[in-house]
Amino acid sequence: MRKTGKIALIVIxxxxxxxxxxxxxxxxxxxxxNLDSVKAHPSWTHPLGTDNxxxxxxxxxxxxxxxxxGVAVVAAVLSMGIGLVVGVISGYAGGKVDIAIMAAVxxxxxxxxxxxxxxxxxxxxxxVYTVMIALAAVGWASFxxxxxxxxxxxxxxxxxxxxxxxxxxxxxxxFVHLIPQCxxxxxxxxxxxxxxxxxxxxxxxxxxxxxxxxxxxxGSMVSTGRMFISSAPWMVIPPGLMIAxxxxxxxIVGDELREWQDIDKDG
Amino acid sequence: MKLYIAxxxxxxxxxxxxxxxxxxxxxxxxxxxxxYGLVGERSNPETxxxxxxxxxxxxxxxxxxxxxxxxxxxxxxxRSYYTNRKVLDDILEKFPNTMRxxxxxxxxxxxVGLALGLLSALRKDSATDRLISGITISFLSVPVFWSGLIxxxxxSLWLRLVPPSGTGDIRxxxxxxxxxxxxxxxxxxxxxxxxxxxxxxxxYVRTARAKGLTKARITAFHVMKSALIPVITxxxxxxxxxxxxxxxxxxxxxxxxxxxxxxxxxxxxxYPVIMGCIITGTTVFVLVNLIxxxxxxxxxxxVRVHAExx
Numbered sequence: 180m181r182k183t184g185k186i187a188l189i190v191i192x193x194x195x196x197x198x199x200x201x202x203x204x205x206x207x208x209x210x211x212x213n214l215d216s217v218k219a220h221p222s223w224t225h226p227l228g229t230d231n232x233x234x235x236x237x238x239x240x241x242x243x244x245x246x247x248x249g250v251a252v253v254a255a256v257l258s259m260g261i262g263l264v265v266g267v268i269s270g271y272a273g274g275k276v277d278i279a280i281m282a283a284v285x286x287x288x289x290x291x292x293x294x295x296x297x298x299x300x301x302x303x304x305x306x307v308y309t310v311m312i313a314l315a316a317v318g319w320a321s322f323x324x325x326x327x328x329x330x331x332x333x334x335x336x337x338x339x340x341x342x343x344x345x346x347x348x349x350x351x352x353x354f355v356h357l358i359p360q361c362x363x364x365x366x367x368x369x370x371x372x373x374x375x376x377x378x379x380x381x382x383x384x385x386x387x388x389x390x391x392x393x394x395x396x397x398g399s400m401v402s403t404g405r406m407f408i409s410s411a412p413w414m415v416i417p418p419g420l421m422i423a424x425x426x427x428x429x430x431i432v433g434d435e436l437r438e439w440q441d442i443d444k445d446g
Numbered sequence: 447m448k449l450y451i452a453x454x455x456x457x458x459x460x461x462x463x464x465x466x467x468x469x470x471x472x473x474x475x476x477x478x479x480x481x482y483g484l485v486g487e488r489s490n491p492e493t494x495x496x497x498x499x500x501x502x503x504x505x506x507x508x509x510x511x512x513x514x515x516x517x518x519x520x521x522x523x524x525r526s527y528y529t530n531r532k533v534l535d536d537i538l539e540k541f542p543n544t545m546r547x548x549x550x551x552x553x554x555x556x557x558v559g560l561a562l563g564l565l566s567a568l569r570k571d572s573a574t575d576r577l578i579s580g581i582t583i584s585f586l587s588v589p590v591f592w593s594g595l596i597x598x599x600x601x602s603l604w605l606r607l608v609p610p611s612g613t614g615d616i617r618x619x620x621x622x623x624x625x626x627x628x629x630x631x632x633x634x635x636x637x638x639x640x641x642x643x644x645x646x647x648x649x650y651v652r653t654a655r656a657k658g659l660t661k662a663r664i665t666a667f668h669v670m671k672s673a674l675i676p677v678i679t680x681x682x683x684x685x686x687x688x689x690x691x692x693x694x695x696x697x698x699x700x701x702x703x704x705x706x707x708x709x710x711x712x713x714x715x716x717y718p719v720i721m722g723c724i725i726t727g728t729t730v731f732v733l734v735n736l737i738x739x740x741x742x743x744x745x746x747x748x749v750r751v752h753a754e755x756x
Contacts, residue, residue: 286464291731293690294708294724295468301712301720302475378589382694385591386712398589405595405698409603419592427587434583 187431194425198248201241209234209242210393218411228413230403239395240418246390247397248425250307251376254314259369261315262322267357269323270330271349280323287320293382300388310380310389318376325368326361333360370436374429381422397422450743454736463515465728469721470514476717523725524718526711533722537704541726543613544696544703548688550623555631556681562631563638563677568665570643578635585632591694594625598698611700622699626691630684637680642673675746682738689727 197204213233221228227236269280287295299313333339334357342356383389384398392399397418404414523533566578598621602610608617645651646669654664692705700706704723711719 282460282464286461286468289461289465289732289735290468290724290728291686291689293693294727297693297708297712297720298469298472298724301715301717302472374587378587381589382591382690385589385694386697386709388712398591401589401592401595408595408599412599415592415595415599419589419595422592423584423588426589427584430583430587 181435183431184435187428190424190428191432194244194421194428195248197241198244201238201244205238205241207235207238209238209395211235212393218407218414221413227417228411230400230414231407231411234393236400236413236417239400240397240421243395243397243400243418244421246307246394247380247384247422248377250310250389250396251314251373251380254311254318254380255369255373255376257311257315258318258372259322259365261319263326263358263361263365265319266323266326267330267353267361270327271334271353271357273334277327281327284320284324287317288324290317292317293379296379296383297386297388300383305388305391307390307394310383313383313388314376314379317379318372321372322365322368326365329361329364330357333357364440367436367440370429371433374426374433377422377426377429381426447743451740454739458732458736461732462729465732466515466518466725467511469725470511472724473514473717473721474510518725523722526719527716528714533718536707536719537722537726540702540704540707541730543701544689544692544705547619547622547626547692547695547701547703548685550619551626551630551688552681554623554627555634558627559631559634560638560677563635564642564665564670566635567639567642567646568661578639582632582635585628586636588628589694590625590629590691591698593628594622594695594698597621597625611698613700613702618699618701622695622701625695625698626688629691630687633680633684633687634677638673638677641676642669645669645673648672675742678738678742678745682735685734686731689731692727 211234213229215233216225216229217233218231219225219229219233225235225237227240229235230239265280269277296313296317299316300309303309303312339352339356342352347356380389381396381398381401384396385402387399387402389399390396400418401415401422404411404418408415521534523537525532526536529536562578562582566575569575598610601607601621608620610621612618642665651664651669654668655661659668689705692703693708694705695701696703696705697709704726708720708723708727710716711723
């Protein structure tokens with residue numbers, strides 16, 4: 180791994196630790212409204228100022244990290260899980276099942292991703308879980324396609340022949356012999372895509388489809404702040420910068436993973 | 447060639463069916479009466495009754511879907527809950543604006559992306575290459591709604607060079623186009639780099655080198671032609687980023703396109719508007735990719751020969 184990759188990984192770990200330990204590092208309440216210090220300039224008590232309701236921006240960023248990064252990671256894992264099972268079934272079953280599943284995959288991939296995620300989000304009540312579901316509903320397809328390709332090769336290998344000859348049921352072959360074999364690849368792809376999940380989560384939050392006020396997420400902080408961009412730019416710049424830095428670090432690590440595993444270039 | 451286009455057009459049908467099926471399922475999943483979900487609650491009672499009969503809420507799901515498709519086929523995307531205007535009329539009015547932004551962004555991103563990609567491939571592993579890689583990966587990581595706001599803050603509010611928001615001529619277009627172009631020029635640059643480096647490894651390039659041609663000359667006359675082919679596909683696929691980005695940038699810059707229309711729909715939970723925009727956006731995306739695939743066939747003789755074999 181190159182130096183930039185290492186730095187990026189360290190930054191990611193730091194962000195994750197801060198998001199978990201935030202309340203201990205920075206004891207201010209992210210949701211405490213204080214109308215005496217609305218849109219306060221950055222100062223010693225509020226290093227990044229306060230927002231339009233007098234809430235401390237640092238505290239909100241730390242608190243928002245948990246949701247912004249957490250939702251992206253959970254959604255990536257969820258997509259990976261669904262894609263893994265569906266892809267293995269598609270590749271191993273072949274025939275009509277394969278054709279049907281791949282048609283569904285093509286269909287999902289023919290939508291502009293954010294539009295489909297919006298479509299899924301609006302039919303569910305807004306909130307953190309909705310964003311996870313929307314991201315996973317859109318994201319599983321590319322995993323499934325990739326895993327299927329791998330299974331098409333694995334299916335022909337002798338160890339699967341042997342398992343079949345020993346009389347393993349198809350369930351056993353699927354869950355004991357094929358899926359574990361595909362997990363490393365799936366994890367790598369999840370790593371490559373994480374940056375994209377962070378950005379889509381932020382976009383959905385920005386559009387007001389994510390966690391609802393007063394809960395802070397980076398995307399919704401930018402969204403609120405944009406009304407006050409000329410009077411309180413500190414409401415907009417820091418949370419957006421956090422999204423960018425997090426996505427950047429995930430993308431750098433993703434590039435390293437991609438090069439290491441030599442997987443698809445389109446991702 | 448004609449055969450290929452005909453086949454692709456035929457394949458378009460099941461795809462469009464699938465897209466409408468998904469939006470149909472989404473509409474079905476909406477809270478409340480599906481008839482309202484389709485035409486809006488302010489429609490007159492006869493229309494509601496007619497729609498109800500047409501989609502036959504009591505009948506099987508296939509019949510309901512057939513009813514939904516026949517509505518769509520007549521250009522009926524329903525009416526907005528709030529303005530009671532036909533969603534289709536609004537979309538037709540706003541869509542050209544969205545396309546203007548997309549084309550403007552493309553005019554920026556394709557040439558700049560190509561140039562950057564070429565440059566970093568020519569200078570592989572140099573400081574220039576690393577700098578360009580750093581720039582492109584950053585552009586891919588910055589959320590467009592934020593880069594748009596920052597550009598607006600610097601260029602419009604501090605420097606007062608262009609108006610911060612509104613729909614209009616080139617002065618209004620500059621910032622949203624630039625915002626949309628950043629991630630997409632990064633994509634183009636990255637794909638160009640990979641593609642050019644891939645072609646460098648081919649034997650015919652080695653032959654050209656052996657003949658004593660300079661690297662720059664080989665790149666310009668021999669490599670570019672084949673290296674550009676994957677770039678064409680990526681430009682088509684990347685069109686999705688303009689449609690995705692439209693929702694965010696148009697909202698920020700107050701641009702009267704279907705992106706902002708979608709956002710307004712989301713804010714008011716105006717379902718016919720949201721679904722109409724999703725169907726339109728996706729259909730356009732699919733069509734753009736069809737055109738790009740056909741273009742791919744025209745420029746790449748290898749694919750063409752292969753297709754005629756069949």
